[in-house]
Amino acid sequence: MRFKTLAAAALLAVGVSATATAQDYPTRPITMVVPFAAGGPTDTVARLVAQSMSQSLGQQIVVENVGGAGGTLGAARVAKADPDGYTLLLHHIGQATSATLYRKLPYDPANDFAPVGLVTDVPMTIVAKKDFPAKDLKELVEYVKKNADKVTLANAGVGAASHLCGMLFMQAIGTQLTTVPYKGTGPAMNDLVGGQVDLMCDQTTNTTGQIKGGAIKAYAVTTPTKVPSLPDLPTTKDAGLPAVQVAVWHGLYAPKGTPAPVVDKLSKALQTALKDETVKARFGELGTEPVAQERATPKVLGDFVKAEIDRWKPVITAAGVYAD
Structure with a gap:
């Protein structure tokens, strides 16, 4: 009986701790790792989102560029970071394709991260x-x-x-x-x-x-429909090359093990950022737009990464292109 009482107390303490973590979070600046050089397209997306999320969370999100090895160096850093919500990763489609492109990855793209939500399809x-x-x-x-x-x-x-x-x-x-x-x-x-x-x-x-x-x-x-910012540019389908269909999606991640209440708080901040008129306008100028709110969630991103790994594996395998 005493054992059951202690176990229940321990579970209650964990629940209270998680709730407190979510309520207090964040209490200091957050680092958003972009696994590519500054000034590139993924960096541009990250800085726009980080600025808006900073306002929602009440703490600055600092973008840090950790380039190299096709984005795997930056991703590995986040995978190994403390799962406390203070180190995030904003990565593009390479989060899925790296599973096939690289023979030896120091992390599992599908299972070593806590998905926060999709950001945009470029x-x-x-x-x-x-x-x-x-x-x-x-x-x-x-x-x-x-x-x-x-x-x-x-x-x-x-x-x-x-x-x-x-x-x-x-x-x-x-x-x-x-x-x-x-x-x-x-x-x-x-x-x-x-x-x-x-x-x-x-x-x-x-x-x-x-x-x-x-x-x-x-x-x-390379998308089924034209881009509003480039209205005179035809789609590959209309121009006679329908097999070339690809959009580069971006997703936001935390390390695996990050408390669910913290991930949910980050996801809500992301959703708020994607409704920000300044973000939407700037995205539009760059030829893209935020994803629908229902796609900016942990479950959707988690499922999407796994589906994209399956989609790109035969393409990369057929090309015979691998990186060590």
Whole structure:
């Protein structure tokens, strides 16, 4: 009887502690790790969300860029962090594709994190240096097939969104190009603008400004519907390349074991941020928009990551591209 009483008391104490943790949290600044270089599309999304969430939570969220190894270094840091809600990860589609791309990961993308919620789906664009000869996507495919040994395709490194989209593009046209990996989207875009490389497939958050400014040439957006900020840009489906369909989703995570009340508080703050008119307007300027409120939840993100791992595994396996 005494044992049962003590056990009940212990359970009650745990419940009270968890409630107190949620009520008090956060009492100090929070670090949001972005596993890519500053200035890239994921970094832009993170800073917009972090600023709005900071207001809701009453504590500053500091964005820290921990780039390298296709985003796995930053993700590993968060996976191993104390599960107290003070270290978060904002990662893109690479959270799912890393499960196949990397033979040895120091964490399990599906099980070593506490999902907080989806943030946004970012369309991709197929772009080229401004003086590339092809006028539209049909001409681009024809030109690339005839000049495969001369055309270069840039990406932001193995596992980056631009790398994944590039693989889909090459598979769709049945042609392998010379790929040029960079250490981040910024350097890749700089060389595309400068004409040192020919093509790239990258997120609208990184390409919209360059397209509107005439610094690069755009051929298509990789989503079923057009992007409002680029109304004259056709979809890959309408332009004759329906197999290239990809949007780069972003999700917010805490380390596995973070108390559920803390995760719920973070999720509610995220949902509030995604309703923020400033965030919505800025996202719109970048060619994207926040996900629907019902998708910015722990369960939806957790299920989505597992589904995306299954979706991308055959694509990556067929391409035979792996990283150590």
